[in-house]
Amino acid sequence: MIRRACVIGHPVAHSRSPLVHGYWLAQHGIDGSYGLEDVAPEAIDGFLNTLSDRGYVGANVTVPHKEAAFRAAAELDKDAAALGAVNTLWYEAGRLHGANTDVYGFLANLDAGEPEWQRALGEAVVLGAGGAARGIIHGLLGRGVDRIAVANRTFERAEALRAQFGPKVVPVQWRDMPGWLNSTRLLINTTSLGMKGQPPLDIDLSLVSPDAVVTDAVYVPLETPLLRAAKARGIATIDGLGMLLHQAVPGFERWFGVRPKVTPELRALVVADLAAKGQLV
């Protein structure tokens, strides 16, 4: 019988996950499918509780349903339990399991892009304090990063992250963020600034050490103004597309029984799709 999975979101039409999983299904000759499910917030709990009745062996869950997926799962992995958010669902012995593979995806993308990123890393600077920032902070703390400065327009949200994660998280007023740039070796944008249709993230990269790594959770466009400016200064950059590709790996393995690889060919396929839609820059 064909094994079916999907990504559930609202909206979800823009998702590149079907492209990624479709590539792996074809590559491994697996009799499976991966589709899109646009589910409105008022319908999400009912949908998740009947996932297997709908013929699915599991699903990815994206904005705004990751908290609903957390509630729906009977079993949680450590990252999902810590974050209260689930992006990957599957069944084991009839019970719905939930994981948060965004954390793994973020770290695997850094490891692949700059294998030495943790060396000489005293503190990291995270811009933004939403759901993406929470996952990333959790992942960095799990890798033993000593101090994470979190700068956010709404300071209270940065303070809430300190309350959640403890004193290694230092909340920073947005206007004070430039003062933290020269001591960091890792700068991460998790805000929506720089996304297509949003204002650019306007920061002075002359303050950032040439040894630093700059990464952006945004991947539409693929080369955000932040990454372009960093490259122009010779600073190492890692784009957000790799996080999307790597977070998909554990789900595919659960649903289809093969651990797939993030290959240059897969990346090129998604980059070509971004290019076709004018989303490279």
Ligand code: ATR
């Ligand atoms: P996600 O779950 O993807 O992280 P989010 O919770 O909506 O999304 O968070 C978006 C982030 O972008 C927030 O940190 C937000 O700052 P606020 O907490 O002050 O809203 C940040 N952001 C969005 N627009 C911004 C802007 N114009 N200037 C600065 N930060 C902005």
